[in-house]
Amino acid sequence: MYVVTNREVKEARPGEPLDLDVFGKQPNRAGPNELRIVRVERAGDDWVAHTLKDELLVREARALRDKWNLDINPSEIRHASLQVACDLYEQTQSTGRNLAVYVHGYNNDMRDVVETAERIERDHGVICVVFSWPANGGGPVSGTLAYRRDKKDARASMDALNRFFEKMQFFHEKLTAGMRETLREKAAERHPNNPDRTQALYTKLCSEQCATKLSLVCHSMGNYLLKYALRPGLGGARALLFDNVCLIAADANNAEHHTWVEALDVRNRVYVFINEEDFALKWSRRKPGEEQLPRLGHYIKNLIAANAFYVDVTRADGVGEAHGYFVGEVAAANPKLKQVFTAALNGGSPESVRDSVLEFTADLNVYRLLGS
Numbered sequence: 001m002y003v004v005t006n007r008e009v010k011e012a013r014p015g016e017p018l019d020l021d022v023f024g025k026q027p028n029r030a031g032p033n034e035l036r037i038v039r040v041e042r043a044g045d046d047w048v049a050h051t052l053k054d055e056l057l058v059r060e061a062r063a064l065r066d067k068w069n070l071d072i073n074p075s076e077i078r079h080a081s082l083q084v085a086c087d088l089y090e091q092t093q094s095t096g097r098n099l100a101v102y103v104h105g106y107n108n109d110m111r112d113v114v115e116t117a118e119r120i121e122r123d124h125g126v127i128c129v130v131f132s133w134p135a136n137g138g139g140p141v142s143g144t145l146a147y148r149r150d151k152k153d154a155r156a157s158m159d160a161l162n163r164f165f166e167k168m169q170f171f172h173e174k175l176t177a178g179m180r181e182t183l184r185e186k187a188a189e190r191h192p193n194n195p196d197r198t199q200a201l202y203t204k205l206c207s208e209q210c211a212t213k214l215s216l217v218c219h220s221m222g223n224y225l226l227k228y229a230l231r232p233g234l235g236g237a238r239a240l241l242f243d244n245v246c247l248i249a250a251d252a253n254n255a256e257h258h259t260w261v262e263a264l265d266v267r268n269r270v271y272v273f274i275n276e277e278d279f280a281l282k283w284s285r286r287k288p289g290e291e292q293l294p295r296l297g298h299y300i301k302n303l304i305a306a307n308a309f310y311v312d313v314t315r316a317d318g319v320g321e322a323h324g325y326f327v328g329e330v331a332a333a334n335p336k337l338k339q340v341f342t343a344a345l346n347g348g349s350p351e352s353v354r355d356s357v358l359e360f361t362a363d364l365n366v367y368r369l370l371g372s
Helices: 058-068 080-095 110-124 140-156 158-190 195-209 221-229 279-284 328-333 335-345
Strands: 002-005 007-009 023-027 036-043 046-051 099-103 127-132 214-219 244-248 269-274 308-312 358-361 366-369
Touching: 002 110, 007 036, 036 080, 058 080, 058 158, 080 127, 080 158, 099 110, 099 221, 110 127, 110 328, 110 335, 140 158, 140 221, 158 195, 158 221, 214 221, 214 335, 221 244, 244 335, 328 335, 335 366
Parallel strands: 002 127, 099 127, 099 214, 214 244, 244 269, 269 308, 308 366
Antiparallel strands: 002 036, 007 023, 036 046, 358 366
16 A cells, blocks of 8 residues: 655665654655655554655666556656556556545544555455545544644645645556557557557457546545645646545535535546534534534535535434444445445446435435435
8 A cells, every 4th residue: 555645754774664653743844745655564463664765766767668658758757656656557457446545634643544544445445545644633632722733734735735636647647648559559450451440449448448447535634635725726636637536524614615626627426425423523613713613524504516416424324423434344334335435436426326325315415325
């Protein structure tokens, strides 16, 4: 699993594995816009982290260019992100799994983050990439001060999130173009003197190998971070990059939420998941100032974003006061709920399939689970 972060990352000797303490609690010392990539993997009950070198050798970048038929200059494009993008692309092609980018919320230490990402992969059958920002909070005992500090860190991380999305967009376009050119060449070799059959084979090959979906999953205060990343003049978060965007338990104001939700450009759906009994969002609403306003993730009025599909899980079996109801025990205990999230995180449309488990409540503009 890869973690892209603007946290401070402790340096290690090449090849030396570390634990999750490699991630600091403060923004990168070079500034909150600076990104690092760390590969983490489970080791029994613990985790091992491997920091990646900032730049590849030119020959390494050239080998990736040739393998994936990329239109890049390996002397200029050779950051670690090139290797990571190619590795993730290869994983999607070899496993047939879709890709989900997970942006976590408030008061999450790195064990919380990577274990949630692991559950996303296990529960919903995707490959998960994490964007982690310095959300350390301090727990409920730290109260308003810690909450405000995390909100400040979220706002300060908006440019880093946009840079991450811009990198994803760049490599997605390069890898897709390279794959299509490779398939075009393969089709032409099979039918060198028949353009019609060449085009037919090329179309067939593309439909078979271009099926990978890319979704964004923002949880809790991760939605607040996304909201600021979507401010006018900023590019990455507004790009047509994702098939689905899932805004889960959004710790952002319900009021005027349409002004930023409607800025999301997606190929398929924007889903907003709501639990009126969400304990964490009820707690956050006790804060002074604008935090007294209803949160998008626990309020079923004013649901007016034209591009949003609102899903109310309040009455779904087993949800109760849960805040992280998209993975783990809650999702596992409710097959219908898990079915909805699995479809949404894989770029699908759970409300429109035959035998859908969702029903639409027109007066509230919201979907609910059948039987809830």
